[in-house]
Amino acid sequence: MKVKRLHLTNFRNHEDSSIEFADGVNFITGPNAQGKTSILEGLSYVCLTKSFLQQPEKSVVRFEADTLCVDASVEKDRGTPHEVKITYERKSGKKYILDGNEVRRAADVVGMFPVVILHPGNLTLTGGGPSDRRKFLDMILSQVSKSYLEESIEYARALKQRNRVLLDGRLTGRLDLGILDAWTDALVAHGAQIVERRSSFVKEFREVFVSAYDWLVKYYETPDMIYMPSFTTGPDIEDTFFAELQRVSMVERSRGATIVGPHRDDLEFTLNGVPVRDFASQGQNKTVLVALKMAEFQCIKTKLAETPVVLLDDVMSELDSFRSASTLRSIAGLGQTFITATDILNAYAGSLNDDRQNSLPDAKVHFVKGGNVLYENV
Ligand SMILES: Nc1ncnc2c1ncn2[C@@H]1O[C@H](COP(=O)(O)OP(=O)(O)OP(=O)(O)O)[C@@H](O)[C@H]1O
Ligand SMILES: [Mg+2]
Structure with missing residues (x-):
């Protein structure tokens, strides 16, 4: 366009x-x-x-x-x-x-x-907290897939309601297990979809990112990106997500919040095997960003034609x-x-x-x- x-x-x-x-x-x-x-x-x-x-x-x-x-x-x-x-x-x-x-x-x-946008605020993508990296994934996936956007909206709704139930339980000392279970089911169903989509997207995206970086920098710097879900995923993501929620249920109850799920995922960027966040120079950070944006461009263009x-x-x-x-x-x-x-x-x-x-x-x-x-x- x-x-x-x-x-x-x-x-x-x-x-x-x-x-x-x-x-x-x-x-x-x-x-x-x-x-x-x-x-x-x-x-x-x-x-x-x-x-x-x-x-x-x-x-x-x-x-x-x-x-x-x-x-x-x-x-x-x-x-x-x-x-x-x-x-x-x-x-x-x-x-x-x-x-x-x-x-x-x-x-x-x-x-x-x-649209693909690169601005100084994006430096938090490599240098800041995980929420910026999740936003990055969501911004691309939401543009290329309506169903991903719908899943994210539903997941956010389930998370908000589930957190409310957990917080009420903590404040009043009475946890409504029936309502909690209903929101847990919704959270697991939508959350598993999000994790699966993010995981397969990063696999594909990583290749494009690495070749974009190679194109920009002609000497030896090897970048990588790794998707890190908040729980260890097995062959059935719904099952592992559910099992993990069971495992941490006492911690959740005492904190009054959902502590695992795609809202806690992260992405790691590395250069020559070490994290960009900790070791990269300003110029290297920017080069990683430019390569990410070039990859984002390719990806959106291919998926949306x-x-x-x-x-x-x-x-x-x-x-x-x-x-x-x-x-x-x-x-x-x-x-x-x-x-x-x-x-x-x-x-x-x-x-x-x-x-x-x-x-x-x-x-x-x-x-x-x-x-x-x-x-x-x-
Ligand atoms: N709501 C607003 N109403 C009027 N002026 C505003 C408003 N919000 C921001 N500004 C002013 O608009 C101006 C332009 O901001 P902008 O960020 O576009 O500048 P810029 O040319 O990109 O500058 P820089 O080179 O520093 O990045 C600034 O002076 C800013 O203070
Ligand atoms: Mg400006």
Whole structure:
């Protein structure tokens, strides 16, 4: 897919910005705090119905305004045009409108306009806690599989209810075993599906990730990723999940919470056999992220038969010219790309040094100042 045009009204510091994008690489440049990342956030609304910064609309709507609007013209790979519009009013909330019709559930559009996003917050993927890594898995799987998204919603519901029963039991001293068992059954059924899907997905994804990393780094660094479910899985995941819940039941009762299940899963990334989290340099961390995102791109494209757009927020800083050139070169060829950078020359120079720079297709530079896209230099 491609985003042909984006219009932001009262969105962060953009009062009224209209941007025509190139089909290839779009550099979005300008000094700090001028509204570059906000443009990527607007694109994230188009594709995911929300900000990738995971902030609520009340933070996104411009300080002095009561309503915001993002509207975009999008073209799918087969050439089908779509008009996407998202509005938010402080009083009445958010609406997602596709080709003039309001869409009720965000889940109905997620995956229609696929996107791969890399931003500085993603550094928690390799350096932070397990919840960021679970979100990463869920974000890809939810885009490529509606049934996974439905399972996750059901699992979250069962977990919430089961935790409530356990907490009530702890606080009152009376545990309702009948209700607990019912929620345990739901938790095990949906949880086992999630573990199975994550496990087979990581097996497939790992191969693509490793070859993407190899492509980016030409000397000897061997990456790996390992899925680590919160319990040891046997041939029948439902049985092992259930048995594990039985095993920890006394601990759960005293804590008043569910302590095993996919909400406690983790993923480990390693370089040359040691954990990235503990030993990798900043540049290596970023390279792992870029490779993960390249793999995410391949995976989403294959599964959905639609080319995702790529949003890169501030990615080039901390990468040396070789790695930033490799990043640019590998990503520019993938599909429509949006790259923010304060120093566009630095980002761009990497590609100019490269013998394949001519392959940088259809690039456009957008200058952003004070919430205005001042001029465009093609
Ligand atoms: N709700 C809002 N209303 C108005 N302005 C806002 C709102 N939220 C954030 N801002 C401001 O919008 C500006 C643009 O932020 P943005 O993150 O897009 O900047 P940027 O160009 O990406 O900067 P950097 O190079 O530092 O990453 C900032 O000055 C920020 O304080
Ligand atoms: Mg920014």
